[in-house]
Amino acid sequence: MCGIVGVHNHSEASNIAYLSLYAQQHRGQESAGIVSSRKGVFLQHKAMGHVADCFSRAVIAELAGSSAIGHVRYSTAGGSHIENAQPFVVNTAEGNLAIAHNGNLTNALALRKELEQQGSIFQSTMDSEVIMHLIAREREGSLVERISRALRRVEGAYSLVFLADDAMIAARDPWGFRPLVLGQLGESYIAASETCALDLIDATYLREIEPGEIVLFENGGMRSYKGALNGEGKKKQHCIFEYIYFARPDSHVFDRDVYPIRKGFGVQLAKEHPVEADMVVPVPDSGVPAAIGYSQESGIPFEMGLIRNHYVGRTFIEPKSEIRHFGVRIKLNPVREIIKDKRVIVIDDSIVRGTTSMKIVKMIRRAGAKEVHVRISSPPTAWPCFYGIDTPTRKELIAASQTIEEIREFITADSLGYLSHDGLYWFDKKGRREWFCDACFTGKYPVALTDNPEIEKAAREFINRKIIQ
Amino acid sequence: MCGIVGVHNHSEASNIAYLSLYAQQHRGQESAGIVSSRKGVFLQHKAMGHVADCFSRAVIAELAGSSAIGHVRYSTAGGSHIENAQPFVVNTAEGNLAIAHNGNLTNALALRKELEQQGSIFQSTMDSEVIMHLIAREREGSLVERISRALRRVEGAYSLVFLADDAMIAARDPWGFRPLVLGQLGESYIAASETCALDLIDATYLREIEPGEIVLFENGGMRSYKGALNGEGKKKQHCIFEYIYFARPDSHVFDRDVYPIRKGFGVQLAKEHPVEADMVVPVPDSGVPAAIGYSQESGIPFEMGLIRNHYVGRTFIEPKSEIRHFGVRIKLNPVREIIKDKRVIVIDDSIVRGTTSMKIVKMIRRAGAKEVHVRISSPPTAWPCFYGIDTPTRKELIAASQTIEEIREFITADSLGYLSHDGLYWFDKKGRREWFCDACFTGKYPVALTDNPEIEKAAREFINRKIIQ
Amino acid sequence: MCGIVGVHNHSEASNIAYLSLYAQQHRGQESAGIVSSRKGVFLQHKAMGHVADCFSRAVIAELAGSSAIGHVRYSTAGGSHIENAQPFVVNTAEGNLAIAHNGNLTNALALRKELEQQGSIFQSTMDSEVIMHLIAREREGSLVERISRALRRVEGAYSLVFLADDAMIAARDPWGFRPLVLGQLGESYIAASETCALDLIDATYLREIEPGEIVLFENGGMRSYKGALNGEGKKKQHCIFEYIYFARPDSHVFDRDVYPIRKGFGVQLAKEHPVEADMVVPVPDSGVPAAIGYSQESGIPFEMGLIRNHYVGRTFIEPKSEIRHFGVRIKLNPVREIIKDKRVIVIDDSIVRGTTSMKIVKMIRRAGAKEVHVRISSPPTAWPCFYGIDTPTRKELIAASQTIEEIREFITADSLGYLSHDGLYWFDKKGRREWFCDACFTGKYPVALTDNPEIEKAAREFINRKIIQ
Amino acid sequence: MCGIVGVHNHSEASNIAYLSLYAQQHRGQESAGIVSSRKGVFLQHKAMGHVADCFSRAVIAELAGSSAIGHVRYSTAGGSHIENAQPFVVNTAEGNLAIAHNGNLTNALALRKELEQQGSIFQSTMDSEVIMHLIAREREGSLVERISRALRRVEGAYSLVFLADDAMIAARDPWGFRPLVLGQLGESYIAASETCALDLIDATYLREIEPGEIVLFENGGMRSYKGALNGEGKKKQHCIFEYIYFARPDSHVFDRDVYPIRKGFGVQLAKEHPVEADMVVPVPDSGVPAAIGYSQESGIPFEMGLIRNHYVGRTFIEPKSEIRHFGVRIKLNPVREIIKDKRVIVIDDSIVRGTTSMKIVKMIRRAGAKEVHVRISSPPTAWPCFYGIDTPTRKELIAASQTIEEIREFITADSLGYLSHDGLYWFDKKGRREWFCDACFTGKYPVALTDNPEIEKAAREFINRKIIQ
Secondary structure (H helix, E strand, O other), rough: OEEEEEEEOOOOOOHEEEEEEEEOOOOOOOEEEEEEEEOOOEEEEEOOHHHHOOOHHHHOOOOOOEEEEEEEOOOOOOOOOHHHHHOEEEEEEEEEEEEEEEEOOHHHHHHHHHHHHHHOOOOOOOOHHHHHHHHHHHOOOOOHHHHHHHOOOOOEEEEEEEEEEOEEEEEOOOOOOOOEEEEEOOOOEEEEHHHHHHHHHHOOEEEEEEOOOOEEEOOOEEEEEOOOOOOOOOOOOHHHHHHHHOOOOOOEOOEEEEHHHHHHHHHHHHHHOOOOEEEEEEEOOOOHHHHHHHHHHHHOOEEEEEEEEEOOOOOOOOOOOOOOOOOOHOEEOOOOHHOOOEEEEEEEEOOOOOOOHHHHHHHHHHOOHHHEEEEEOOOOOOOOOOOOOOOHHHHHHHHHHHOHHHHHHHHHOOOEOOOOOOHHOOOOOOOOOEEEEEEHHOOOOOOOOOOOOHHHHHHHHHHHHHHHO | EEEEEEEEEEOOOOHHHHHHHHOOOHHOOOOEEEEEEEOOOOEEEEEEOOHHOOOHHHHHHOOOOOOEEOOOOOOOOOOOOHHOOOOOEEEEOOOEEEEEEOOOOOOOHHHHHHHHHHHOOOOOOOHHHHHHHHHHHOOOOOOHHHHHHHHOOOOOOOEEEEEEOEEEEEEEEEOOOOOOOEEOOOOOEEOOOHHHHHHHHHEEEEEEEEOOOOOEHHHHEEEEEEEOOOOOOOOOEEEEEHHHHOOOOEEOOOEEEHHHHHHHHHHHHHHHHHOOOOOEEOOOOOOHHHHHHHHHHHHHOOOEEEEEEOOOEEEEEEEOOOOHHHHHHHEEEHHHHHOOHHHEEEEEEEOOOOOOHHHHHHHHHHOOEEEEEEEEOOOOOOOOOOOOOOOHHHHHHHHHHHOHHHHHHOOOOOOOEEEHHHHHHHOOOOOHHEEEEHHHOOOOOOOOOOOOOOHHHHHHHHHHHHHHH | EEEEEEEEOOOOOHHHHHHHHHHHHOOOOOOOEEEEEEOOOEEEEEEOOOOHHHHHHHHHHOOOOOEEEEEOOOOOOOOOHHOOOOOEEEEEOOEEEEEEEEOOOOHHHHHHHHHHHHOOEEOOOHHHHHHHHHHHHHHOHHHHHHHHHHHOOEEEEEEEEEEEEEEEEEOOOOOOOOOOOOEEEOOOEEOOOEEEEHOOOOOOEEOOOOOOOOEEEEEOOOEOOOOOOEOOOOOOOOOHHHHHHOOOOOOOEEEEHHHHHHHHHHHHHHOOOOOOOOOOEEOOOOOHHHHHHHHHHHOOOOOOOOEEEOOOOOOOOOOOOOOOOOHHHHHEOOOOHHHOOOEEEEEEEEOOOOOOHHHHHHHHHHOOEEEEEEEEEEOOOOOOOOOOOOOOOOOHHHHOOOOOOHHHHHOOEEEEEOHHHHHOOOOOOOOHHHHOOOHHHOOOEEEEEEEEHHHHHHHHHHHHHHHHO | OOEEEEEOOOOOOHHHHHHHHHHHHHOOOEEEEEEEEEOOEEEEEEEEOOHHHHOOHHHHHHHHEEEEEEEEEEEOOOOHHHHHHOOOOEEOOOEEEEEEEEEEEEOOHHHHHHHHOOOOOOOOHHHHHHHHHHHHHOOOOOOHHHHHHHHHHOOOEEEEEEEOOOOOEEEEEEOOOOOOOEEEOOEEEEOOOOOHHHHHHOEEEEEEOOOOEEEEEOOOOOEEEEEEOOOOOOOOOOOHHHHHHHHOOOOOEEEEEEHHHHHHHHHHHHHHHOOOOEEEEEEOOOOHHHHHHHHHHHHHOOOEEEEEEEOOOOOOOOOOOOOOOOHOOOOOEEEEHHHHEEEEEEEEEEOOOOHHHHHHHHHHHHHOOOOEEEEOOOOOOOOOOOOOOOOOOOHHHHHHOOHHHHHHHOOOOOEEEOOHHHHHHHOOOOOHHEEEEEHHHHHOOOOOOOOOHHHHHHHHHHHHHHHHH
16 A cells, blocks of 8 residues: 656656655555656655655755656555665666555565575565566566566566656556556656546546556657556456545546545445434545445435544554543544434444444444444455555454454444445446455455465365355 | 643643644644643643644653643744744742643733833743733732733733643633633543543543633642633623634534534525535535535535545645646645536635635636535635634735625636625524624624724724714 | 854854854853844754754854854753753843853842742743843843943853844953953954854954953944943952863963963973873873973873773763773773883873772773873862852862872872962962962852852851961 | 674673774764664664764664674765665575675676676665675575675675674675774674774773684674685785874774874884974874874974864855865864964874865964974875775875975975885884785785776886886
């Protein structure tokens, strides 16, 4: 879960990159970085924290050059160190090369071991370093050819932008797990994870970069290599979670607008799990469009009954006994007056461990609600993601081991309803459900989990068992 | 526009103060500070920026002691310097004294000149320093008596918490311009600007500190001096803008809940200025409750058609010609798909200069809206505030010189409707409209503008003229 | 123990002030600050640490204006807080006023209590704040008159520079405890603690500012008010310790050059306490000139047998048992090869508690010295200073309670010799020994210790006793 | 020009490393870093600036583990970036490996190109990264064997410490260009550039690590591989400049004490270039021992006539016309009183470009000196160093193109004398002059300048020409 951007042929490339990262801040708050290229000299700045805190006017001014790539990184278990901040820059026989990566490889560990056996050294734990080694070892052909050959060796999710001495390159894995779009601003090209990055800088959205496509930006021009990374058995596998939670609602992702899809989840949910109640309350901000959909379909009034504190940042909380429930309170507070003595439907996008949902239910009940009905705008999350969404282990996923009734009891809700698989794909009118990866709900991992064979085996057994039953 | 907190008799007073400030971050993002008292030694930390950035676990740990007061400061024209950060600490003949102040005095300049003539020296431009001088010059009686005599000399808005060597004191001006509430957490007392600060720490809301009241917290106990600051011609003058915009919607302010009042503004607005349209879209976040009210009253669907970027922080923008409209774009982006070809009602809380509204209207129109109707959940803002809300000069207020039709034209809306004065007071069933200060709409300044006589004169002439007509 | 500077009528006043502070870094390493005045607006920057770390080119560039004053502060027991950093700036009825102070008042506490009784408030523990209050309370006459009347009320040591909206003022106490000199650079005037500050900026040394003199700098001109602060019983009392230790050896202080005086101490010491040895080794850097004098007088070779680490800064040392003697080792290391099997004379400027001397003696002995003879280039330090030198309490001064033989035993030296009182004044050919304050050796405090009566009483008893014996 | 340290088998390894770096601060002030190993996890901290500023108690506490290596880096032309700070850490097939390097390779560029052709990627411009790649590509044998084979491929100067998961290794090039010593502290071993690092922590000096030796520290024990890196034509080439300028005078380097050697240079200089004068004044601090030697040999009194400001740090100077000569003044100031009307002999260690010497001569003359005689305690520096001393290009070296008389004229001295080559080797009683590298004086580069063939050619021509003449 990261956001990337590449800007080609703009006199203020790093400033454009900065604003684009800023628009994609929701994709990663841990670190931010920009690398620009001025006449073959690479200039970079990376720091921990929010984009607005990492960069100052003076810093951006120093990142001169007409091309730049940038990255925001999500906080993951792997360790919050500046060493893991991107873009990642190296020198090779062919010159400088920088990379910004969104996604997660499934055979990085295996490739890394192989490279180490051949004498490669590593300075980080990032998948991107593996990719760079593979590219550097390709010694023949053009940059596009070398990148293409290298990327054909990796498996899993990758939306990438590269910066070379004289060129910029964008590439997307053949499954298209993560979004990557192309925009134009005057004579400049922009590649970014989400269209909201283009909107902020008033750029025109051209199209998605296709799964398996490599795009070369050079001398102000653009050249596409469609299918460069495709191959047998590689078909589209868009991450359904981008629609459910991750992308900004004003973005256009996988050729569809997010807001209407997310609102439709709420409409479906109202059809599948109706309940008599006085109001529909979203868990802000991600639950808002689905709650609006639920409200419009059910006719039950929508209310902003939970207020979110948007200044969370790196707040710390002392876990002393007198001060409890802070983990949730720090972010959310109920509007007591309107909840009191009411029957409340709470709309959230997913339940992971169940503890947060439990705290929210209890908080609403203590604010005086007579009934609390939880509706989730996606199916039960039962399998971890290995393609770039940060999820806990299967053990920690409550839906991996508990029935829906058990989950309801755990979160202390009066009723609980999840969106069905069919409801999830309400927007698909052409029977292309198989173009989406929903392994987190189904365990059907579309790309082999080379580095995690035990999970793959468990998922297969689970699926077979289900079929047999 | 600031937020304050005082915590008495808690083993982790500064930690409680920190969390309370955090909940009140919306009242001031420029600086934050906490002072604690440990056995007569005052410990303090003040810094520029958000609460979560100003304090670390280690800093809070050093602010030991069982009482603490804190402050968040809004960025005002007066200059963004650490010197103006609060709480403000001094030594006097009676020991240490710290103050945290929300509000604005109207005779601070006059008092300051008088004090300087008597040989007082000043180290800041804060009103609070004037108050401290006045208190120090009171040499007789108890601390409460001295504070009481000093405060009777100042005019204007003040909600205050003081920290002394052995006591904490809360005080509120006799007009009650700014909110100040009292809460309890086990054996501890908390005074804060808003109830959302009490909610975050799970404290119980006891009551408002009354206009003109002083409350002394000592040895774990509390003693009230109601009416201590009252006097002739001093009646309640609650700031109506706290309901319109400033307070958090989940707070309980001036003995009423904010959310239902704000939603009611939308209901009234729908009645006063109906229009045929396809959707009601709030300018987030402040416009949301009013938009819900408008939607429910009118039956026109509510949609979150503008998405707000919540990571704004100290973002800088390069004002180059190619990159336009950034001032608004950086915060808001329309959801194109749902706005396209639609007639949109936009709900905002107020129009100040008109430029932001104009940019929003244009942005929505460029996203494809067929019609854009603007509805404002308050009357035209025509007069500057001198009681603590940061407004521009009268010259800059568009409603001071333009008719509503001229404003509509300026912001390029298809129609424009402001809430009426009667609609504003929909919630007042007991004819107590005069308990509120609405000088920003009416020019009726309830407390003399000693330091700004020319504005007071202009307002008087304006009011007389209107009456004569 | 601080360093001050004032620059008048220079287009880069703050840059000149910065360089002057830098040259006076030895007078204070805890904090540094500069205030400049541009058309009546005061601009300031203060920070903890060394001058070179506190100021950057950008910071100095912001401190615009043609006059500036600066200050470096020594770390004292009073607490190392930014609140105590100088210059100290206030607003008064007559405008802005900033002060930079070197010295220590003996009646500050009494005056402060009196001011507090009259309602004054204090924001720091600095003597300078007392001075500012006194000035602000003088409401009649010119700035010079008001400052003059205020300063006549304070007792003790003060070398001061003030910055007002249109003028700069330098003032020195009537006893002349601390140095203060006047220089010229083109059409600019510079007042500084030491002449080394003038040398660095290539300014011409004009003269000392006389004890009791006030100098007004205005509109590029200079006007002297000699004797403005004089009065009955106030005669010169130059601090002899500036010659012994504090001033830089290349400075010209109290109308004499420091280096030759300090070297002369060594010459006298050689005459008074000769000993057969192989080399004379200074404790660097302060002991160097005296050691050269001792060597030249005795004919015993001078060697730099102790090497000082000049990068000490804010080094911390973990006091674990395995790693010992670090307090001294961190600063000094013996040159083993030349010390080994030799009889070494070590020259230091003073012995305070005795622990450092003991560690040095032991270190030299462990490096192989056959004999270690300690020679101190001043008499025994038996009384604390109240005029601006940071000394420990009388209890901690080893010479307050121990005989010279006892001290020798404590520091484990083979022999110990202190410079005699007569030897100390070798440079005085005109019988003006009484123009110097040597209370630290004699207990004869020339200015009443109003805030410390018990020490004054003890000293008087001690002196009487000695006379009777 | 850097300083390194390795600590093995100490419960506070990183604290010991910190203090050792601190003692070696004179070897590099640009950046400092420490890496420790705790159960196979590497912990590191690197920062720009002085050791005391880079590390805090808290930072050291986090660098847990019983082994640690550290590095201080000198500011070189290559760019002052944190990316070039050491130690440098990588992951290889055999686990973690960190390196700290003092010296400069002469075939790094050639090796780098070769490695890049084989697909290696580089993240810095450091020679050390080349070494790490070579080691990682050695896939057979023990760590010592792999390091040994890798180092046999590099040419030039390297004193190294490595940290591996379970071991620490020290290695020194077969020529022994840079110092590297071995010490013991209880059951711990310490490898450091200079013995002053051992002194500070009270460790016992055991011996030099020999040229060509590798030492393995494992499980609290030590194992030596003498001659591991030796080979045909590789004989000792100790850097003579360590004696002249670089090492601390209290260190024991190349099996000799620095101070007596440096003092001897002064004795020789007095014999070779006597002159009638009133005093001998060193350019502090490096000129002090030679000046003492000159004084003792000549009988002319030694005086500390130039005072050095030891707080230089990162001082910036505004180069305005009114404020001149600052580049020198900022560091040095003459003691006017003793220099005035005197004939002064100034002792410095070397002349590089000549501009600093010129400024010093002029400064002394303006302080009133009648005559200024410059004596340099080394031969003319005519050739750049490629083995680790940061010198300018040959073009900039004044002695490369000017005769001694021309240099004297340039620096405006009354007379100028350089130490002769024979005088330089006064300490060598066994005819082992060829064990020292003095290429900077002679152009006889003992190790091929693979990456700088044009300089090597020029030097060879120069030497041949001289022989023919």
